[in-house]
Amino acid sequence: MVKWILVLVSALTLTGCGYNDFQRLDEETKSAWSEVLNQYQRRADLVPNIVATVKGEAAFEQGTLTQVIEARAKATSIQVTPETLNDPAALQRFQSAQGELSGALSRLMAVSERYPDLKANKGFSDLRVQLEGTENRITVARNRYIQSVQAYNVLVRSFPSNLTAMAFSYPAKPSFTVQNEATIAAPPVVDFKN
Numbered sequence: 001m002v003k004w005i006l007v008l009v010s011a012l013t014l015t016g017c018g019y020n021d022f023q024r025l026d027e028e029t030k031s032a033w034s035e036v037l038n039q040y041q042r043r044a045d046l047v048p049n050i051v052a053t054v055k056g057e058a059a060f061e062q063g064t065l066t067q068v069i070e071a072r073a074k075a076t077s078i079q080v081t082p083e084t085l086n087d088p089a090a091l092q093r094f095q096s097a098q099g100e101l102s103g104a105l106s107r108l109m110a111v112s113e114r115y116p117d118l119k120a121n122k123g124f125s126d127l128r129v130q131l132e133g134t135e136n137r138i139t140v141a142r143n144r145y146i147q148s149v150q151a152y153n154v155l156v157r158s159f160p161s162n163l164t165a166m167a168f169s170y171p172a173k174p175s176f177t178v179q180n181e182a183t184i185a186a187p188p189v190v191d192f193k194n
Contacts, residue, residue: 018161018164018165019164021161022152022155022156022164022168022170025148025155026152026170028148028152029085029148029149029152030082031148032144032145032147033084033085033145035141035144035145036138036141036142037080038141039134039137039138040075040098042134042137043105043131044075044076044101046130046131046134047068047069047072047101048072049127050068050108050124050127050128050131051065051069053118053121053123053124053127054108054112056118056121057117057118064104064108064111065108067104067108068104068105068107068108071103071104071105072104074097074101075097075098075100075101077097078093078094085173086171086173086174087174088174091174091176092174092177095176095177102135105131109128109131112128142176145176146176149173150175152172153172153173156170156171156172157172
């Protein structure tokens with residue numbers, strides 16, 4: 001009889017501990033992270049086609065192309081593992097490399113506006129549309145990841161599940177951060193004189 005009472009008390013105690021919630025939310029963050037990686041890979045796969053198309057424009061600025069190629073190489077060289085989700089420094093390195101690629105591609109697209117033959121090129125136009133769509137998908141995937149990390153971290157920090165987090169070593173997960181937060185907080189400068 002005492003054995004059954006202990007089993008019942010244990011079962012009632014464990015139902016509120018949040019262990020299963022940790023499992024579910026941890027899997028959700030991994031799934032959301034996989035989608036982020038999927039979209040970044042899609043973008044990386046587009047870059048060689050864009051570069052090849054742009055190289056056809058003989059007068060195009062080689063420095064801009066070199067920046068895109070180097071940024072893609074750096075972004076794809078960073079190995080991402082499930083442990084990356086729990087390592088803020090590794091996640092920051094990954095984000096930084098992806099940010100460099102985003103910046104290089106933005107510069108490439110801005111510079112391409114000065115080349116009418118390139119703008120008129122159907123292949124380049126199609127690639128540009130695909131890249132814009134991919135950037136939108138990246139934004140959606142990052143937002144889903146941020147939301148899943150938020151739900152997980154709330155569970156880690158809430159009572160009584162925080163006790164389970166400590167007992168089973170479930171640390172809070174780092175989320176995406178914005179690079180140059182001070183820069184984007186400043187309003188853009190508009191100069192109509194140029």
